[in-house]
Amino acid sequence: MIIVIKPNTSREGIDQVIAEVAKLGYDPRPIFGTEQTVVAAIGDERIHHTLESLNVLPQVQEVLRVQKRYKLVSREFHPEDTIIDVDGIKVGGPHFTVMAGPCSVESEEQLLSTARAVKAAGATILRGGAYKPRTSPYEFQGLGKEGLRLLQVAKKETGLKIVTEVLSERDVEHVAASADILQIGARNAQNFQLLIEAAQSGKPILLKRGMSQKIEEWLLSAEYVLAHGNPNVMLCERGIRTFETFTRNTLDLSAVAVAKAESHLPVIVDPSQGCGKASLVAALCRGSVAMNADGLIIEVHPHPAEAMSDGAQQVDFKAFEKLMADLPPFLKLTGKGM
Numbered sequence: 258m259i260i261v262i263k264p265n266t267s268r269e270g271i272d273q274v275i276a277e278v279a280k281l282g283y284d285p286r287p288i289f290g291t292e293q294t295v296v297a298a299i300g301d302e303r304i305h306h307t308l309e310s311l312n313v314l315p316q317v318q319e320v321l322r323v324q325k326r327y328k329l330v331s332r333e334f335h336p337e338d339t340i341i342d343v344d345g346i347k348v349g350g351p352h353f354t355v356m357a358g359p360c361s362v363e364s365e366e367q368l369l370s371t372a373r374a375v376k377a378a379g380a381t382i383l384r385g386g387a388y389k390p391r392t393s394p395y396e397f398q399g400l401g402k403e404g405l406r407l408l409q410v411a412k413k414e415t416g417l418k419i420v421t422e423v424l425s426e427r428d429v430e431h432v433a434a435s436a437d438i439l440q441i442g443a444r445n446a447q448n449f450q451l452l453i454e455a456a457q458s459g460k461p462i463l464l465k466r467g468m469s470q471k472i473e474e475w476l477l478s479a480e481y482v483l484a485h486g487n488p489n490v491m492l493c494e495r496g497i498r499t500f501e502t503f504t505r506n507t508l509d510l511s512a513v514a515v516a517k518a519e520s521h522l523p524v525i526v527d528p529s530q531g532c533g534k535a536s537l538v539a540a541l542c543r544g545s546v547a548m549n550a551d552g553l554i555i556e557v558h559p560h561p562a563e564a565m566s567d568g569a570q571q572v573d574f575k576a577f578e579k580l581m582a583d584l585p586p587f588l589k590l591t592g593k594g595m
Contacts, residue, residue: 258283258308261318262294270316271296277314281306302326327476327520329483330490335521341461341489343418343437346381348461348491349523353593354552356382356420356525357577360567361389361397362404370559372411374574378581379595382438383408383417384554388424389566390444397565405435420463420554426454433458443468443495443530446478456487463525463554465493468506472515479522491523492516493554496531505533505570508541513548529556529570538572539580546587555580 260278262271271287274296278285282305283298298308309320325331340350348354357375362368362385372383387404389397400407408419420438423429424445433439438461445451446467455462462482466475479490494513496506508531516524526548528541542553558564558571572580588594 258298259321260296260298260308260311261321262296263316263318264293266294266316274311274314274317277311278308281308283308325519326473327480330476330479330520330522332519332521337521339488339521339523341491341523343382343461346418349551351593352551353546353588353595354382354525355380355581355595356384356552356554357557358384359558359564360556360571361386361565362400362407363565365407365410367559368407368411369414371557372415372417375557375577376415376417378578381417382420383411383415384420384556386566387421387432388428390422390424390442391566402431405432409435423451423455426451429454429458433460436460438463441465446470446475449481452478452481453485456482456485459487461489461491462487463491463493465495465527466497466512468496468498470497472512476516476520479520491525491551492520493525493527494531495527504537506531508532510544510548513545513550517549523551525552525554526550527554533570535561535570535572535576538570539576539583542580542584543587546584546591549591
C-alpha cells in the first residue's frame with residue numbers, strides 16, 4: 258500500500274506516519290518529492306493490520322492499494338486461466354462444462370431419469386440438492402444423507418460427476434465423501450468458516466455469488482478458499498437482488514466479464530436461479546456463452562410442475578435438449594468446446 262502525505266507536511270509529521278507504518282508490521286519506504294511525499298508500505302495484509310486506519314492522521318491525504326485485496330485469485334498473481342480437473346472433467350480455459358440436474362433430489366426415479374437425459378444431451382456433471390436452504394422452514398429441505406446416496410447411485414449408473422451444496426461446517430466431511438464438487442450457495446457466500454472448512458476438504462469448490470454481494474466481495478470469498486490451500490475454485494454468477502420484480506433475480510452478465518478480467522478462476526453461470534423463469538433460461542444460456550463464461554449450471558426436472566422446489570425455473574428434458582443443441586455456434590465464436 259502507499260500512504261500519500263499532504264503537501265507542506267513537516268518532517269516530524271512524515272516521521273510519525275513512518276513510525277505508524279512500522280508499528281503495524283510493515284516495512285516503510287518513504288519517497289521524498291519536491292512537492293509531495295509518499296510512504297510505500299511493504300508487507301502482507303493477510304498477516305498485518307490494514308493501513309487504511311492511517312487515514313485518520315491529519316497529515317495523510319489518502320491510502321492507496323497497490324495490489325488488489327484478492328491477491329491469490331487475481332490475474333496479477335496468475336495471468337493464465339486456471340483449468341480445474343474434476344476427476345477427468347476439465348473446467349476452464351478452452352473447456353466449456355455443463356452441469357445439469359434437478360434443484361432438489363426428490364426420488365430415485367426422478368434423479369435417475371434426469372441424469373440419463375442430461376447426459377444424453379451433453380452434460381458431464383450432475384447437479385442436485387440433497388440439502389436445501391429454503392426461505393421458509395416449512396418448505397422442502399431436501400432428503401439429506403438419502404439424497405447423497407441417490408446421487409451416488411446416479412453417478413455409478415451414468416458416470417456423471419456430482420456437484421451438490423453443503424450448508425454447514427459439520428456436513429462438509431460427509432458431503433465431500435459423496436460429491437466431486439462442493440457448492441457454496443448464495444446464502445453462504447460470506448460464511449467464512451464454512452469456506453475454510455470446505456477448502457480444507459480438498460474438493461473443488463463451486464462458489465455462488467451472494468444475492469447482494471459486490472463483485473469484489475465475491476472474489477474475496479474465493480480468496481478465503483485459496484488462502485487456505487485450495488486453488489480449485491469455480492466462480493458462479495447466479496443473479497443478484499435488484500429493484501426488478503419481473504424476474505426472481507437479475508442475472509448480472511457484466512459480472513462474468515469483470516470476473517474473467519480480474520481473476521484467473523473459471524466462471525460458471527446459473528441461468529435458472531438467475532431469472533427464476535424457465536422460459537428465459539435458453540436465452541440466458543446463449544448470453545452466458547457470448548460473455549465467455551466457462552460453463553453453465555442448469556436446473557432440469559422431468560416434470561417441473563410437480564417439482565418440490567423451484568419448479569418455475571426448471572426446464573424439462575425436451576427444452577434442455579434443445580438449448581444444448583443451440584449452443585455450439587455460440588461456443589465456436591469463443592473458441593471453447595464442450
